Amino acid sequence: MSLLSIKNLTVTVKESKILNGVSLDIAQGMIIGIVGGSGSGKTTLGLSILKLLPQAMRQETGQITFAGRDIGACTAEQMRQLRGRDIGMVFQEPLTALDALFTIGSQMDETLAAHTDLEPQVRRQRIIETLHSVEIEDPQRIYGSYPHQLSGGLRQRAMIAQAIVCGPKLVIADEATSSLDVTIQAKIMQLLRKLNKERGMGILLISHDLGMVSHLADEIAVMQEGRIVEYGAAAEIINRPKHGYTKSLIEAY
Amino acid sequence: MHITLEAFGRHKAALACFWVLVALYAAAAFAPVLAPYHFADEERGYSYCPPTPVEFLDNGRLAAPFVYGRQLTFDENHRRVYLIDKTKKYPLRFLGGGRLFTVEEPGRLYILGADSRGRDLFSRLLYGARISLSIGLLGVLISFGLGLLIGGIAGYYGGVADAFLMRTCEMFMLVPGFYLMLALRSAVPDNFNSVQVYLMVVVILSLIGWASLARVIRGMALSLRERDYVSAAKLLGLPDMVIIVRHILPHTIAYSLVAIMLTIPGYILGEAGLSLLGLGIQDPVPSWGNLLSESMGIVHIPFAPWILLPGLFIFVTVVCFNVVGDALRDALDPMMKEI
Numbered sequence: 001m002s003l004l005s006i007k008n009l010t011v012t013v014k015e016s017k018i019l020n021g022v023s024l025d026i027a028q029g030m031i032i033g034i035v036g037g038s039g040s041g042k043t044t045l046g047l048s049i050l051k052l053l054p055q056a057m058r059q060e061t062g063q064i065t066f067a068g069r070d071i072g073a074c075t076a077e078q079m080r081q082l083r084g085r086d087i088g089m090v091f092q093e094p095l096t097a098l099d100a101l102f103t104i105g106s107q108m109d110e111t112l113a114a115h116t117d118l119e120p121q122v123r124r125q126r127i128i129e130t131l132h133s134v135e136i137e138d139p140q141r142i143y144g145s146y147p148h149q150l151s152g153g154l155r156q157r158a159m160i161a162q163a164i165v166c167g168p169k170l171v172i173a174d175e176a177t178s179s180l181d182v183t184i185q186a187k188i189m190q191l192l193r194k195l196n197k198e199r200g201m202g203i204l205l206i207s208h209d210l211g212m213v214s215h216l217a218d219e220i221a222v223m224q225e226g227r228i229v230e231y232g233a234a235a236e237i238i239n240r241p242k243h244g245y246t247k248s249l250i251e252a253y
Numbered sequence: 254m255h256i257t258l259e260a261f262g263r264h265k266a267a268l269a270c271f272w273v274l275v276a277l278y279a280a281a282a283f284a285p286v287l288a289p290y291h292f293a294d295e296e297r298g299y300s301y302c303p304p305t306p307v308e309f310l311d312n313g314r315l316a317a318p319f320v321y322g323r324q325l326t327f328d329e330n331h332r333r334v335y336l337i338d339k340t341k342k343y344p345l346r347f348l349g350g351g352r353l354f355t356v357e358e359p360g361r362l363y364i365l366g367a368d369s370r371g372r373d374l375f376s377r378l379l380y381g382a383r384i385s386l387s388i389g390l391l392g393v394l395i396s397f398g399l400g401l402l403i404g405g406i407a408g409y410y411g412g413v414a415d416a417f418l419m420r421t422c423e424m425f426m427l428v429p430g431f432y433l434m435l436a437l438r439s440a441v442p443d444n445f446n447s448v449q450v451y452l453m454v455v456v457i458l459s460l461i462g463w464a465s466l467a468r469v470i471r472g473m474a475l476s477l478r479e480r481d482y483v484s485a486a487k488l489l490g491l492p493d494m495v496i497i498v499r500h501i502l503p504h505t506i507a508y509s510l511v512a513i514m515l516t517i518p519g520y521i522l523g524e525a526g527l528s529l530l531g532l533g534i535q536d537p538v539p540s541w542g543n544l545l546s547e548s549m550g551i552v553h554i555p556f557a558p559w560i561l562l563p564g565l566f567i568f569v570t571v572v573c574f575n576v577v578g579d580a581l582r583d584a585l586d587p588m589m590k591e592i
Contacts, residue, residue, distance in 0.1 A: 052484075052488065080492065081490060082490065083487070083488055083489060083490030084488070084489035084490030084491070089489070091481060093481060096481035096482065097481040097482055097484075097485040098485070099486075099500050101503050101504065102499070110495065110499065111489045111490070111491065114492060115490060162489065
């Protein structure tokens with residue numbers, strides 16, 4: 001059974017279509033790459049899964065099912081519980097996505113407290129373990145550190161740790177490595193792969209970087225102007241691209 | 254934080270004012286110990302008795318501190334004149350009866366003079382400070398609690414909630430503060446005991462101040478809610494209240510702190526205004542406002558000018574809060590260049 005299934009999703013701003021009849025299936029534990037240029041609608045796709053579209057946007061048609069539940073029929077409170085607990089999100093820029101006024105530990109604790117009934121001691125234990133599992137050397141120190149005290153790579157690891165601390169079934173990584181330098185990018189990619197294997201958690205990898213996505217993703221969807229123009233196994237897309245846009249992306253890379 | 258404190262420390266006048274405020278609040282906190290008399294302790298025979306200096310020299314020789322006795326007489330215009338009676342000496346008594354210093358009975362110690370009923374003004378100023386200074390703090394706490402919460406909610410949710418809350422704010426801001434205060438005062442019964450009156454004044458004051466703060470905080474929340482960490486908090490499924498209280502309001506701290514410092518003096522003045530008119534704290538419980546109301550009878554001022562002292566205390570406190578608030582604003586503003 002598929003973990004996430006999107007059928008014929010159309011999202012509009014006034015008259016223009018941001019997403020135009022997008023359909024996508026993600027099986028449990030798969031890594032799907034969504035590749036496309038700026039404005040192709042990949043971020044909007046991620047937000048509509050979480051039902052957090054900006055006010056100006058409207059979902060015209062389409063059905064999104066996550067783990068057997070119809071997202072469209074969920075109440076605001078049900079959605080809140082779903083976010084963070086079942087679907088985690090990793091952002092592009094960890095420095096702005098983490099609140100500068102709180103330590104990494106207290107921000108993760110907040111997420112965990114919002115979704116579980118665990119005792120503070122147990123939560124702390126679990127946070128330290130999670131920080132450890134994203135290959136942070138000194139989780140005790142990072143727990144008490146503020147975002148500005150960490151390097152870019154560490155911050156991104158902390159972000160990932162925050163996204164997975166509740167043990168979600170799906171993680172949406174929106175340009176998760178675009179702001180990092182190449183060597184750290186590779187390490188974060190390996191980390192995502194490892195977490196995917198160990199925890200069996202699905203990953204929706206949203207990026208403009210086809211090369212990077214092709215190393216990690218099982219399947220790739222290429223988006224252009226709100227449509228999925230090509231979809232298939234990663235190797236297939238890279239080696240035998242059919243659509244003109246995909247070809248130009250590969251050439252550019 | 255460190256940088257802010259350093260910048261604040263460079264502001265010498267503000268630092269001095271800060272310590273003046275600390276001293277005033279400490280004096281208020283320890284009023285029962287520092288004051289020679291209880292605030293209601295009266296001696297009708299010493300009405301408008303001028304300050305009695307503490308003497309250290311007895312016939313040119315150093316002696317234990319004492320005060321001379323006073324003899325009340327009347328001059329040809331039937332005005333009170335207190336003559337110093339050097340035959341009577343009353344030594345100061347230290348640490349007796351839980352008070353730091355007082356004087357042997359039947360002598361009376363009036364460091365800053367006495368009021369119409371022979372009560373020690375110094376003691377009453379100290380006890381009055383407890384009310385006048387705490388009312389400002391308490392009122393600010395309540396109105397800032399309200400203002401932050403309502404502003405945060407209006408800014409974060411926007412739309413209908415925002416429109417409703419902001420129109421409510423404007424209704425409060427519409428009425429000039431002092432008249433609103435008087436109207437609210439007239440809405441509550443006048444047979445309250447002193448604790449109830451105190452709480453009533455606090456509530457009245459805080460109902461006036463919250464609206465303007467809520468409006469500013471709403472504006473800040475409107476911009477803060479677009480920040481990435483707020484989106485992140487939403488995407489992590491945090492409840493709205495947690496997002497508002499933990500991720501929006503703390504980021505308004507620089508503004509709020511300054512606004513608090515600049516609002517407190519307004520509340521102190523508000524209480525003083527109410528009490529001066531006899532609508533606030535009631536005699537015999539002293540507050541700086543009702544102490545000052547004694548000097549509304551202008552005939553007493555020429556021969557008992559010390560009854561104006563509560564006004565000086567109010568003035569000094571208000572100026573100090575303003576200077577400290579201004580310096581704090583400069584210190585918290587990274588754009589501010591040193592002149």
